[in-house]
Amino acid sequence: MSEQQANGERPEGIEPYDEPAGGWGALRAVAAALKRQQIVMQGARTLLKTNQPDGFDCPGCAWPDPAHTSSFEFCENGAKAVTWESTAKRVAPDFFDAHPVAELWTRDDHWLEDQGRLTHPLRYDAATDRFRPVAWDEAFAIIARTLKALPDPNMAEFYTSGRASNEAAFMYQLFVRLYGTNNFPDCSNMCHEPTSVGLPHAIGVGKGTVTLEDFDHCDVIISIGHNPGTNHPRMMSTLRAAARRGVPIVVINPLRERALERFEAPQNPVEMATFSATRIASTYFQVRVGGDAAVLKGVIKALIALDDAAVAAGRARVLDVDFIAAHTNGYEALAADARAVAWEALERASGLPRAAMEYVAELYAKGRAVIICYGMGITQHSTGTANVQQMANLLLLRGNIGRPGAGIAPLRGHSNVQGDRTVGISEMPPAAFLDKLAEVFGFTPPRAHGHSVVEAIAAMRDGRARALISLGGNLAMAAPDPETCFRAIRGLDLNVTIATKLNRTQLLTARETLILPCLGRTEQDMQAGGPQSVTVEDSMSMVHASRGFLTPASPELRSETAIIAGIAKATVGASVVDWDWYVADYSRIRDKIEAVLPDQFRDFNARLRQPGGFRLPIPAGERVWKTPSGRAEFHVFPGIEEDEMLDDPSILRLSTLRAHDQYNTTIYNLDDRYRGVFGRRDVLLMNPADIAAHGLAEGAVVDLLAAGAHALRDDGTPRRLCGLTLVAYAIPRGCCGAYYPEAQPLVALEHIDGPSKTPSYKSVPVRVVPGGQASVLDVEVRREGVAGRVA
DSSP, rough: OHHHTTTTOTTTTTTOOOOEEHHHHHHHHHHHHHHHHTTTHHHHHHHHHHHTTSSSSOSSSSSOOEEEEEEEEOHHHHHHHHHHHHOOOEEEEHHHOOOOHHHHHHHHHHHHTTEEEEOOOOEEEEETTTEOOHHHHHHHHHHHHHHHHSSSSSGEEEOOOOTHHHHHHHHHHHHHHHHHHHHHHGGGGGTHHHHHHHHHHHOOOSOOOOOOGGGGTEEEEEEOOOOOHHSSTHHHHHHHHHHTOOOEEEEEEESGGGGGEEEEEEEEHHHHHHTTTTTTEEEOOOOOTTTTHHHHHHHHHHHHHHHHHHHHHHHOSSHHHHEEEEEEEHHHHHHHHHHHHHHHHHHHHSSSSHHHHHHHHHHHHSSSEEEEOOHHHHHSSTTHHHHHHHHHHHHHHHSSSSTTOOHHHHHOOTHHHHHHHHEEEEEEEHHHHHHHHHHHSSSSOSSSOOOOOOHHHHHTTTTTEEEEEEEESSSHHSSSHHHHHHHHHHHHHHHEESSSSSOOOGGGGOOOEEEEEBBTTOOOEETEEEEOEEEEEETSSSEEEOOOOOOSSSSTTTOOHHHHHHHHHHHHOOSOOOOOHHOHHOOOOHHHHHHHTTTTTTHHHHHHHHHEEEEEOOOGTTTTTOOOSSSHHHHHHHHOGGGGGGGTOOEEEEEOOOOOTHHHHHHHHOOGGGGGGGOOOOOEOOOHHHHTTOOOOOOOOEEEEOOOOGGGTTTOOBOOEEEEEEOSSSSTTTTTEEEEEGGGGSOOOOOOOOTTOBBOOOOEEEEEEETOOOOHHHHHHHHHHHHHHHH
């Protein structure tokens, strides 16, 4: 035991944080971010343009914009995203004179991005181990030469981040399909793909059905598997308003997140002046990591039991039987399965008592209009698609889709991840979309399905893919099994990233490695036709314009759209598409988006001029079900995730977490204020009783070993993460939490949700051992891993 432990002191950097979410803590954080990025005056002016009708869309989350009644429409983490992009810091060519790639590789990811904005296109020079400036046309020629030399277009992978605009994404998919492949690994493959896959089978559309206004009319909100205070903080104003008018907000989440407990609105002078706050969750249930399907199944079981009791007593039905009869298929099978499952199994799998699930069912039954909100705590599991469909089941039982104030609300991350999908970034494109693309542009697009993220990494690993172009993002750090991903990219003929800042994926040098710097969302996009606006789609299917106004960080920067057009022109030529003509005026791109997707983008350019933009049609919201049967479909989920893991008390379920000073793989600072972690990320959050049961104490340094069928890497060595400091935390027994992306080495490429291929980042079976003992257990882990593979 260390002296610190003996004295009962908390580990270094672990301090209680008792303030509510938001409030003065948020304002102090914004001020600090402005100062760190050296843009105090300019940054303040920039923030006032965020999410305004004449301004730019926040490059952070996809929460919808309200009616712009406030003088500012940004949140703490949105402000960090804006200041991070509009920083005064620069990574110019002389930076690489001082920093060879070998040295940059030793730097942490926060340091890499914090160096500032990239200013020139760069090409890796192996002789000096440095990036050197390269002319744009030469860069395009290198890319074209490599792509055209591949024996098969399917040997190239085209990754997309959700930060790309609709215009850039549409041009990207057009170029890639002209090139001849549907290989579109996309960031959504790693987050909300279970939504995109699961909801169409249930309700006929892979998007949420609610609008922002629905929150004004709901009378119950169920919030499951998300942390809005960090990942979509502008939602807190909406939840606060609902809570203050008496709407019960039921939270189901493994960790007690501060923003779901108490929130102090920075825009509310009374709360700020009195240091008061609004209670958000009326009830908070801490589900076991991986127990979401069991909880939802338990609520459905309890709801059907209430209805059965009402029928037996001759009372009014609890279920909306008229809706079920008129609009759905599969109720009887769902009801039979729910009645048959044992409460003991549901309690064991969920970590919650029967009474908790029955309470949620009773509250839900009383609601006239209910919204279920969820995030990646639902989707990033091996049962992600089933989890999503279970929520749809629950809503359908009482007709809570297609009525005001009710529906399902998947909370997307990146500001245009949903829009990218809408305009064609999909490895599994619908036939109707390809038919229209062929008709409008006069070519024959490829029909075979392409690669998702995990399939693309496997293809690169196995030599079946030889080139990678990334439109934004930091694929190597976002993906599971980073060591495999690192080796795969280093073995390629081509690695190209279109980016605003330096990141680790760019340091994975292939035979040819290029970094192409692009404009940020905050910067003015000037083309031959004048200043341009782009469009984005938010979580609730609203499409609106975004117009940057800052002078670009460098005159060498080009827009994402212009970079894509330059690559396309060099690679596939201009005989089918006049790329320069489209880049000159983005309204021409929007005209073609409308031509290819007329039902969704009717009068695109005209409607874009409406204040606040326009909403894309969501048929399920009108009770029109675009399923093969023409009805909404109930889906039975017979199993419980990885039930066998519950039998071994030595195995914990790890959930990877994002810190408050973080957005996806971007780490703004080393603090996680709401969880009381400051200046460090090398921690493991664990229940105090589990710490004691392992014979350990808070502050001990431990190693993590992956357990179960995915315990071994491809080379037969155990997956491990060493040197974490134990922190006692309010998390259910049998569970633990560590930061993403640091914990990625424990996530196997094959540990996925089958239908969506989304990695199970939020539920990783692990063993905790004292620091330095991981190697001692290697033989046991190898034996277990081989046995798991055989099984």
